[in-house]
Amino acid sequence: MAIIARTGNEAMAEAMRQINPDVVAAYPITPATEVVMIFASFVADGLVSTEYIPVESEHSAMSACVGASAAGGRVMTATSSQGLALMYEILPIASALRLPIIISEVNRALSGPINIHCDHSDTMAARDFGWIQIFSEDAQEAYDNVLQCLKIAEKVKLPAMATTDGFIISHCMSKIETLEDDEVKKFVGEYSPTLPLLDIKEPKTFGLLDLQDYYFEHKMPVVEAMKEAKKVILEVGKEFGEKYGREYGFFEKYRLDDAEVAIVALGSTAGTAKVVVDDLRDKGVKAGLLKLRVFRPFPAEELAEVLAPLKAVAIMDRSDSYNTQGGPLYTEIRSALFDLAKKPKLINYIYGLGGRDIGLEEINSIYTDLASAEKLAAVNYLGVRE
Amino acid sequence: MATLKDLSKKKELLTGGHRACAGCGATIVARQVMLASDKPIVVVAATGCLEVTTTIFPYSAWNVPFLHNAFENAAATLSGVTAAYEALKKKGKIKDDINFVAFGGDGGTYDIGLQSLSGAMERGHNLLYVCYNNQAYMNTGVQRSSATARAAHTTTEPAGKVKPGKDRFPKDLTGIMAAHNIPYVGQSVIGMVNNDLIKKAEKAFSINGPKFLNVFQPCRLGWAYKPEETLELGRLAADTCIWPLYEVVDGVWKLTYKPREKKPVTDFMFKQERFRHLKKPENKHIIDEIQNEVDRRWEELRKRCGDM
Numbered sequence: 001m002a003i004i005a006r007t008g009n010e011a012m013a014e015a016m017r018q019i020n021p022d023v024v025a026a027y028p029i030t031p032a033t034e035v036v037m038i039f040a041s042f043v044a045d046g047l048v049s050t051e052y053i054p055v056e057s058e059h060s061a062m063s064a065c066v067g068a069s070a071a072g073g074r075v076m077t078a079t080s081s082q083g084l085a086l087m088y089e090i091l092p093i094a095s096a097l098r099l100p101i102i103i104s105e106v107n108r109a110l111s112g113p114i115n116i117h118c119d120h121s122d123t124m125a126a127r128d129f130g131w132i133q134i135f136s137e138d139a140q141e142a143y144d145n146v147l148q149c150l151k152i153a154e155k156v157k158l159p160a161m162a163t164t165d166g167f168i169i170s171h172c173m174s175k176i177e178t179l180e181d182d183e184v185k186k187f188v189g190e191y192s193p194t195l196p197l198l199d200i201k202e203p204k205t206f207g208l209l210d211l212q213d214y215y216f217e218h219k220m221p222v223v224e225a226m227k228e229a230k231k232v233i234l235e236v237g238k239e240f241g242e243k244y245g246r247e248y249g250f251f252e253k254y255r256l257d258d259a260e261v262a263i264v265a266l267g268s269t270a271g272t273a274k275v276v277v278d279d280l281r282d283k284g285v286k287a288g289l290l291k292l293r294v295f296r297p298f299p300a301e302e303l304a305e306v307l308a309p310l311k312a313v314a315i316m317d318r319s320d321s322y323n324t325q326g327g328p329l330y331t332e333i334r335s336a337l338f339d340l341a342k343k344p345k346l347i348n349y350i351y352g353l354g355g356r357d358i359g360l361e362e363i364n365s366i367y368t369d370l371a372s373a374e375k376l377a378a379v380n381y382l383g384v385r386e
Numbered sequence: 387m388a389t390l391k392d393l394s395k396k397k398e399l400l401t402g403g404h405r406a407c408a409g410c411g412a413t414i415v416a417r418q419v420m421l422a423s424d425k426p427i428v429v430v431a432a433t434g435c436l437e438v439t440t441t442i443f444p445y446s447a448w449n450v451p452f453l454h455n456a457f458e459n460a461a462a463t464l465s466g467v468t469a470a471y472e473a474l475k476k477k478g479k480i481k482d483d484i485n486f487v488a489f490g491g492d493g494g495t496y497d498i499g500l501q502s503l504s505g506a507m508e509r510g511h512n513l514l515y516v517c518y519n520n521q522a523y524m525n526t527g528v529q530r531s532s533a534t535a536r537a538a539h540t541t542t543e544p545a546g547k548v549k550p551g552k553d554r555f556p557k558d559l560t561g562i563m564a565a566h567n568i569p570y571v572g573q574s575v576i577g578m579v580n581n582d583l584i585k586k587a588e589k590a591f592s593i594n595g596p597k598f599l600n601v602f603q604p605c606r607l608g609w610a611y612k613p614e615e616t617l618e619l620g621r622l623a624a625d626t627c628i629w630p631l632y633e634v635v636d637g638v639w640k641l642t643y644k645p646r647e648k649k650p651v652t653d654f655m656f657k658q659e660r661f662r663h664l665k666k667p668e669n670k671h672i673i674d675e676i677q678n679e680v681d682r683r684w685e686e687l688r689k690r691c692g693d694m
Contacts, residue, residue: 022473025466049476051469055462056505063459063502067430067466070453073473075466093455197451198471200426200482205446207454214443 001183001244006176008169011139012078012104012162013038015146017048018184021102022073022191025053025064027083030116031166032106035078062087062094062101069099070206072196074150076101080166081108081122088126091159095130095222097206100153100160103131104146107267107318108166109354117355118166120266121319123295124328130222132160132229133296135266137252138169140176141293144246147179148236150188155236156229157194158222165268167355179244187243226297233294250299252291253306255281259288261370262307264333265316266292269351269358276363287367292329300336307337310344312373314366318352326350326379345373351382358383393421393584397449404447406439409613411603411620413440414576415518415583416489419599420450422587423485429453430467430487432460432494435525436518458498460488461506461515468511485591486513492533493523496559507566507596514590514597517559520605528608532557535628536679537672538660540608545663550672555679563598564634570595572633572642575602577620582631582642589633602629610659622654627684632691639690648684651677 006014013035016024024043026036043052051068055061061077069075079087084105094101109115110122123133134149136142145162153160164170179187195204210218234249241247252270255277256262263273270291280287290306290313292299307313315334317327325331330348337343349366352358362383369376399420406413412435420427428451431437437454440447455463464486474480490499495517503515522540523529530540536555539545543552560573570593572586583601590597604619606612611619623629624643628651631643652673655661664673688694 022477023466023469025469049473051473053465053469053509055465056501056508060459060462060465060502060505063455063462064466064469066455067453067463068470069466071428071467071470071474072479073470075470089456090459197428197453197467198474198480198484200428200451200484203449203451205441205448205452208441208443208446209438210443218443 008164009034011143023068029083032080058083058086062090072193078104091129098157103161115354254289256288260286262288430464432490433457434491461503570597577617
């Protein structure tokens with residue numbers, strides 16, 4: 001174990017170095033570029049034995065990842081925003097082929113207008129492609145999540161993305177604890193693919209044309225694998241905690257057990273909210289926070305159980321779904337609570353699009369709002385100018 | 387080259403029973419290219435005729451490992467396969483020598499997959515990319531591509547009352563690939579008595595690095611001719627110099643076939659219904675235009691190949 005100062009990008013690249021995958025195919029894009037640059041320097045300096053493919057686009061990055069993973073290799077990439085969007089076409093092919101490819105994804109607003117800063121629109125638009133999605137609050141979690149994503153993905157045979165928030169995590173340095181190279185090697189283990197393409201003695205055909213008579217049946221294993229992922233995510237999070245002292249679940253409850261009002265947030269915003277919660281608690285307000293870590297698979301039952309006793313909950317979405325009924329996190333949590341006999345008042349705040357800053361004051365105002373939640377509109381746009 | 391007799395004894399790597407049209411040229415391209423390999427083969431195919439007709443679940447006609455990913459990314463996908471192969475070979479997890487081949491139609495190669503192809507060729511992976519060029523998107527019902535012949539009828543640039551089919555001549559993809567300065571680029575066709583395609587595929591497999599073969603492939607459905615005329619039309623494409631046969635090895639251009647007597651383009655065109663409208667006297671000038679362009683490109687190629 002080492003205690004070092006790293007940015008989120010450096011932390012993710014370090015996890016990739018320690019995993020030492022067979023193939024990395026990647027294309028640079030702000031703010032994930034550094035992950036690719038740092039990894040390329042590992043290759044240049046002989047610190048990894050990875051075959052690195054400096055592709056000409058993210059579409060080719062994900063296409064090459066599919067080829068490499070199908071061939072039987074352990075495969076990773078990194079991207080952001082438009083880069084992830086360029087991969088969208090291939091993402092559901094990766095999950096349908098049950099290929100445990102890992103993306104270090106740095107959340108950045110989708111164009112347009114073009115913007116390079118954080119929101120979650122890129123990752124949220126990829127939510128229905130059969131990929132496991134795990135969000136990180138800081139560089140430490142980014143590092144831990146990349147390692148865990150790999151293990152989870154290979155166990156359930158689904159691809160996974162570990163995400164950080166662009167610039168806020170990706171470019172900010174903080175103290176992190178890393179594992180020794182040997183510990184990582186032991187934790188992730190040797191990869192043995194089930195049906196590698198390169199088995200020339202028993203040739204198999206992958207990616208067949210599947211029409212009305214079979215397509216539906218072949219989507220069901222992805223559904224089942226995602227259910228299985230819920231168990232495996234908890235097992236791996238527990239193992240990580242037992243071995244290295246940092247346990248992970250679907251979410252983190254922060255002063256939530258006796259709370260009356262709470263915020264649900266993804267990523268770096270949760271860190272800011274913790275400061276506000278502590279401050280409010282000092283003032284006698286029963287405020288809490290639920291930091292959601294796993295968005296796919298969605299831990300609906302677990303969230304419902306934890307949120308049910310609260311009076312009012314603000315769901316914070318760093319992207320809009322344009323369905324006119326709130327952001328993706330809000331609508332999924334609303335759906336998760338729908339069958340409860342007694343449920344809290346839910347309010348949606350769409351905030352921070354294109355990297356608009358979210359500070360202590362804004363979060364504090366949400367807790368103030370929650371005291372009279374029944375007077376609030378269901379969907380609110382926080383901090384947007386008229 | 388192995389004799390035809392020897393080749394006939396080799397195991398069929400693409401079995402019969404697939405759903406390609408009677409007289410399909412694409413499956414001939416795939417079989418001949420694979421026959422030329424003296425090592426095990428791994429195939430990646432772009433979405434297209436060859437892929438859909440041979441892999442309808444639960445059936446597969448492939449006796450070799452086969453991967454289909456999407457339409458525009460066969461080259462990128464195969465580059466990933468070869469990278470994993472290199473990594474696993476270094477670790478001793480794989481010991482076999484393997485030839486890697488991608489097949490894409492002209493849609494997946496000239497058009498939507500051009501960037502992916504260019505990237506893979508520039509990066510220098512050890513693979514062979516084969517374009518089976520039938521001059522349109524045949525799989526989805528004969529839509530035009532940038533490989534479609536001038537004045538050919540397609541469903542997205544049809545011959546109508548005022549417009550006689552495609553406006554433009556096909557782009558020179560083989561030349562574009564040669565401009566990548568890769569070790570081997572070849573242009574071939576099926577139906578040549580000298581086994582041009584098998585010879586070129588053999589040569590390509592013997593070279594380390596990125597290789598590209600552009601194979602002209604008559605399509606009885608989209609070109610509308612009798613199924614038994616596929617090979618004859620291939621030969622006519624070479625004999626009219628509409629599709630000259632040549633290769634570029636380490637930057638050196640060389641003709642691999644020179645017709646004894648160069649035939650008029652109409653010998654090739656008028657066997658096909660896609661050019662039917664050009665038989666009208668008022669369209670004679672288009673035939674002349676095509677003949678002139680074919681002559682110009684042929685003379686240019688001869689110069690490049692030092693044949694004059």
